[in-house]
Amino acid sequence: MLCFPKAKINLGLQVLRKRPDGYHDIETVMVPVSLHDALEVTKTAPRTDIRMYGTDLFVPVEQNLVFKAWKLLADRHKIKPVIFHLAKSIPAGAGMGGGSSDAAATFVLLNNFFRLELSNDVLKTYAAELGSDCAFFIDSKPALAQGRGEILKSIELDLSNYAIAIVKPLKMSDGQTGISTPVAYSLVKPDVARIPVSEVISLPVSEWRNRLINDFEKPILQKYPEIVGIISKLYNAGAVYAAMSGSGSACFGLFETKNPTLNFSRDFFVHIAKMQ
Ligand code: C5P
Numbered sequence: 001m002l003c004f005p006k007a008k009i010n011l012g013l014q015v016l017r018k019r020p021d022g023y024h025d026i027e028t029v030m031v032p033v034s035l036h037d038a039l040e041v042t043k044t045a046p047r048t049d050i051r052m053y054g055t056d057l058f059v060p061v062e063q064n065l066v067f068k069a070w071k072l073l074a075d076r077h078k079i080k081p082v083i084f085h086l087a088k089s090i091p092a093g094a095g096m097g098g099g100s101s102d103a104a105a106t107f108v109l110l111n112n113f114f115r116l117e118l119s120n121d122v123l124k125t126y127a128a129e130l131g132s133d134c135a136f137f138i139d140s141k142p143a144l145a146q147g148r149g150e151i152l153k154s155i156e157l158d159l160s161n162y163a164i165a166i167v168k169p170l171k172m173s174d175g176q177t178g179i180s181t182p183v184a185y186s187l188v189k190p191d192v193a194r195i196p197v198s199e200v201i202s203l204p205v206s207e208w209r210n211r212l213i214n215d216f217e218k219p220i221l222q223k224y225p226e227i228v229g230i231i232s233k234l235y236n237a238g239a240v241y242a243a244m245s246g247s248g249s250a251c252f253g254l255f256e257t258k259n260p261t262l263n264f265s266r267d268f269f270v271h272i273a274k275m276q
Contacts, residue, residue, distance in 0.1 A: 001040065001041050001109055001112060001113050002038065002039070002040045003038075003039055003040075003105050003108065003109055004036040004037065004038055004039075004105075005036055005037045005038075005039055005090075005098075005101035005102050005104065005105035005137065006032040006033060006034070006035070006036045006101055006137070006140050006276050007032070007033050007035040007036065007090040007094075007096040007097060007098060007101060007166075007273075008030045008031060008032050008033065008096060008097045008101070008133070008136065008137070008140075008245075009030070009031055009033055009096065009164065009166070009245040009246075009250075009252050010028045010029065010030055010031075010095065010214060010243075010245050010246045011028070011029040011030075011031060011157075011197070011201060011208075011212060011243075012027075012028060012029055012197035012200060012201060012208075012212040012213060012214060012243075013026060013027075013028040013197070013213075013214040013215055013216060013246060014026060014027045014028070014191075014194060014196070014197055014213070014215055015185070015188045015190045015191070015215045015216075016190055016191070016192045017190045017192055018190055019148075023132065023148045024148070024185055024188075024190060025146070025147060025148070025190075026145070026146070026147075026148070026149055027144070027145070027146050027196060027197045027198065028144075028145050028149065028197055028246075029142065029143070029144055029145070029155065029157070029197055029198070029201050030097075030133065030136050030142070030143055030145050030149075031142045031157065031159065031275055032137075032140040032141070032142070032275070032276040033096075033164055033166070033273040033274065033275060033276055034273045034274045034275075034276050035089060035090055035096070035166060035271050035273045036089060036090065036101075037086065037087060037088050037089055037090050037098065037101065037102055037105075038085075038086070038087040038089075039066065039084065039085070039086050039087075039102055039105050039106065039109065040084065040085040040086075041082050041083070041084055041106075041109050041110065041113050042082070042083045042084075042085065043082065043083055044080040044081060044082055044083075045081050045082060045083045046081060047081045048061070048067060048070050048071075048074075048081040048082055048083070048084070049061060049083055049084070050064055050066055050067060050084040050085075050086050051083070051084065051085045051086070052086055052087075052088065053085070053086065053087040053088065054087050054088035054089060055088045055091075055092065064086075064099075064102075065099040065100065065102055065103035065106075065130055065131065065134075066084055066086060066102050066103060066106045068103065068130055069103040069104075069106035069107050069110070069126075069127075069130060070082065070084075070106060070110060072126055072129065072130070073107065073110050073111075073114075073116070073126070077114070077116055077118075079110060079114045079116070080114075082110070082113070084106075086102060091168050091177075091178065091250065091269050092177065092178055093176070093177055093178015093179055093180065093249060094168050094178055094245070094248070094249060094250035095179070095181075095216075095244065095245040095246030095247045095248045095249065095250050096166070096245055096246070096250050097133050097134075097136070097137060097246070099131070100127075100130070100131040100133045100134040100136075100137055101137040101140075103127065103130050103131065103134050103137075104123075104127050104134050104135070104136075104137030104138050104140075105137065107123045107126055107127060107138065108123065108138065111123060120138055120139065123138045124138045124150075124152075127150075128148075128150035132148040132149035132150055133145070133149045133150075133246075134150075135150045135152060136149070136150075136152060139152075139154075140276065141154055142154070142155050142156075142157040142275075143155060144197070144198050144201075155198075155201070157201070158275075159205070159254065159275040160274065160275055161256065162205070162240070162254040162255060162256065162274075162275070163254075163255040163257065163258055163259065163260055163272050163273075163274065164252055164253070164254060164255075164272070164273045164274060164275060165234060165237075165239070165252060165253045165255060165260055165262055165270070165271075165272050165273075166245075166250055166251075166252050166269070166270070166271045166272075166273055167230050167233075167234065167250070167251050167252070167253075167262070167264055167268055167269065167270050168249055168250040168251070168268065168269040169224075169226050169227075169230070169249055169267060169268055169269075170267055170268060170269055171267065172224055172226065172249060173224055173225070173226055174224075178248075178249050179220065179224075179247055179248040179249045180247075181246075181247045184216050184219075184220060184247030184248065185247070187216075187219035187220065187223070188215050188216060188218075188219055191215075195211075197212070200212045205240050205241055205254060206240055206241075208240075208241040209235075209240075209241055209242075212241070212243070214243050214244050214245075214246075216244060216246065216247050216248060217243065217244050220244060220247070220248050220249075221244075224248075224249065227244060227248060227249060227251060230251045230264075230268070231243065231244070231251055231253075233262070233263070233264070234251065234252075234253030234262075235253070237253065237255075237260055237261060237262055237263070238255060238256075238257065238260060239253030239254055239255055239260070240254050240255065240256060241253070241254045242254070250269075259272065260272070
């Protein structure tokens, strides 16, 4: 059984307040894009293993969100150990939800593989236990996300006419390969009194620039000037709107042309996607 867990981008992201549980209440719009991993469950086995292709080859299996999703279902529904094959294309530490999408896909796959007949709502509750943006990937449909990011409202949004250029530095100026989400949250000053993302998003895309704001950008752009360079390059190449996705470090540009001409060196991951 095979599936293709998609990546997401965030259109605007407001960090509203810090919560007593240590998380932050946010408001953001999440949109699935065609950049995806591939995840297969092949057979039951004496112990669960993940055969990795692409990146993260040396990360212990138990730390992978796919394993954590299997473990959660094994604890609650007594499913057997299985063998997974996971081919990674979504970069890690990018703000594109790669690990969360793999975990959500694991719930959906195992629900079918073991005929558990769990509803999507139950799968979303399980997903939210593994990560704040994980529930989004159960349906992978454009949604306004609130709370920690797990309270989802479906929205109508059609970006099918845009090419979505995704650009991420392979290495940050501090030597890291991506940005850690908790570190990014620690740099933001929450602020509640603003025009909600849900309102700004209803404007035409051509009016999003300077209105649709990702709160992570200000502190992250200060710490990593290379991100400023990516966003201005995307605008110079003709993007109607460009921003960082989530807590970074991936940025994206929306282009009205099918094949935007981008001029990034081999030090960058570059991918032209479509909205899914
Ligand atoms: O839920 P997730 O595992 O993605 O969160 C990773 C970390 O990011 C949390 O431990 C927390 O520090 C921070 N976070 C937050 N508020 C959110 C989501 C994440 O503070 N809404």
